[in-house]
Amino acid sequence: MIVEPFLMHVDDDALTDLRRRIVTTRWPPPAPGPAWGQGTDLDYLKSLLADWSGGFDWRAEERRINRSHQFRATIHGLAVHFVHERAVDGSGIPLLLLHGWPSTFVELLPLIPLLTDPRSHGIDGPAFDLVIPSLPGYGFSERPQRGNYLDIARLMQALMGGLGYTRYGAGGGDFGAGIASLMALDQPSSTLGIHLSNLELSPHLDDGSRPLSDAEREYLTQRDLWDRAERGYSAMQSTKPQTLAYALNDSPAGLAAWIVEKWRSWTDSDGDLDRRFPRELLLTTLTIFWATRSITTSMRDYYDNRWDGVTIGPETFVTVPTGIANFARQFVFEGRPPREWAERLYNVRRWTEMPSGGHFAPVEEPRLLATDIAAFFADL
Numbered sequence: 609m610i611v612e613p614f615l616m617h618v619d620d621d622a623l624t625d626l627r628r629r630i631v632t633t634r635w636p637p638p639a640p641g642p643a644w645g646q647g648t649d650l651d652y653l654k655s656l657l658a659d660w661s662g663g664f665d666w667r668a669e670e671r672r673i674n675r676s677h678q679f680r681a682t683i684h685g686l687a688v689h690f691v692h693e694r695a696v697d698g699s700g701i702p703l704l705l706l707h708g709w710p711s712t713f714v715e716l717l718p719l720i721p722l723l724t725d726p727r728s729h730g731i732d733g734p735a736f737d738l739v740i741p742s743l744p745g746y747g748f749s750e751r752p753q754r755g756n757y758l759d760i761a762r763l764m765q766a767l768m769g770g771l772g773y774t775r776y777g778a779g780g781g782d783f784g785a786g787i788a789s790l791m792a793l794d795q796p797s798s799t800l801g802i803h804l805s806n807l808e809l810s811p812h813l814d815d816g817s818r819p820l821s822d823a824e825r826e827y828l829t830q831r832d833l834w835d836r837a838e839r840g841y842s843a844m845q846s847t848k849p850q851t852l853a854y855a856l857n858d859s860p861a862g863l864a865a866w867i868v869e870k871w872r873s874w875t876d877s878d879g880d881l882d883r884r885f886p887r888e889l890l891l892t893t894l895t896i897f898w899a900t901r902s903i904t905t906s907m908r909d910y911y912d913n914r915w916d917g918v919t920i921g922p923e924t925f926v927t928v929p930t931g932i933a934n935f936a937r938q939f940v941f942e943g944r945p946p947r948e949w950a951e952r953l954y955n956v957r958r959w960t961e962m963p964s965g966g967h968f969a970p971v972e973e974p975r976l977l978a979t980d981i982a983a984f985f986a987d988l
Contacts, residue, residue, distance in 0.1 A: 609770030610682040614748070615674050618716055618899040623875060624667060626898060630661040633861045640758065644872065651881060655869065656887065659862055664891045672718040673892075676717060681747065683766045688741055689748035690767065691717070695735035696725040702773040703736040703802070704764060704791075706743065707970075708782020708808075709869045709906055710739055712896045713742045714889070716780075716970045722978035729975075732795055733982025735767060736777075741767065743783065745905030747896045749851070756781075761790035767797065768961045776983060779803035779931075782967060783909055789954075792928035801957070801988050803931040803981050805969040806938055807945055811952035812922045823946035830943035838873065841866070845910035853904035864894055874967035876937035889971060924953065931958035931984030939965040958984045 639646040723736045745751030777800045778788040786808035792799045856861045878882035963975035
């Protein structure tokens with residue numbers, strides 16, 4: 609594996625073109641009814657894009673992110689971008705942290721000081737050597753022509769092995785949770801434990817499965833309601849992502865509307881993103897997707913996992929110790945899965961009902977998440 613230092617840099621011409629496209633956006637009329645009722649609110653989006661083209665200082669964010677130790681590794685002919693931060697005391701548990709969609713590696717950066725130097729931040733637990741990649745097809749990592757959870761899991765195993773780690777932990781949310789789960793299924797002897805901030809994979813159910821509990825039935829009812837009201841994006845991305853890609857790759861307004869609506873819907877924000885996050889975070893995420901033209905390749909995760917994915921069968925079970933931080937507001941009204949649902953698929957050693965936070969836990973509640981990660985691995 610070839611590893612080279614890496615610094616983010618977006619060309620001035622790309623930033624100039626971005627601002628030009630924002631200024632010349634052809635806006636649709638507002639939707640009737642309440643704000644956000646039919647999708648991203650027009651007034652909010654206009655305000656956000658005005659900041660993106662005007663007050664947002666990308667160069668300042670670029671300098672801040674570049675203070676992290678970044679690299680690109682060539683693995684199986686693909687360039688994989690990652691951050692590698694070692695424990696401050698020189699002896700840390702190797703831990704791979706994985707983001708999902710629509711996210712970037714930047715979402716995980718708030719965990720670095722908390723996990724590489726937990727004692728200085730009042731966290732009781734071990735320190736970690738952190739490896740935080742951009743998933744293949746996101747930002748600065750290249751994507752293979754096809755790649756399901758298992759394909760990406762094996763790429764991540766090669767990354768950790770190439771860095772000299774033979775036994776390590778893994779974790780994350782969304783697609784990151786799915787990939788960490790497949791790493792544990794594929795190479796349990798290499799995986800010390802996995803820590804998940806949501807349940808990406810569902811267990812197999814058939815006539816031979818134990819009966820559903822009342823809590824499980826209630827959860828599945830809520831999940832079905834969520835699917836009917838909110839799953840349209842997934843249906844599109846898992847069937848015709850290329851059709852959607854032309855609009856999102858060409859229009860900053862289209863890209864922002866598609867991504868920001870998910871950040872609003874999937875966070876513990878009560879519908880007010882500006883209360884929950886600084887706009888710089890959202891605009892940094894948008895700029896990385898825009899500058900690298902990677903929204904198209906990121907969406908292929910949905911297509912590849914739907915049509916060429918891994919089957920969870922009746923015998924599938926993650927024997928590796930698993931910790932799960934069950935955050936309060938994963939989605940708008942999906943509800944939280946009960947522990948017995950997770951125990952159908954995972955060897956659950958730690959289960960924490962989080963009082964707040966949602967789908968983007970590393971930036972919503974970084975301290976809660978870091979404390980739970982540290983406690984889980986301390987107990988192993």
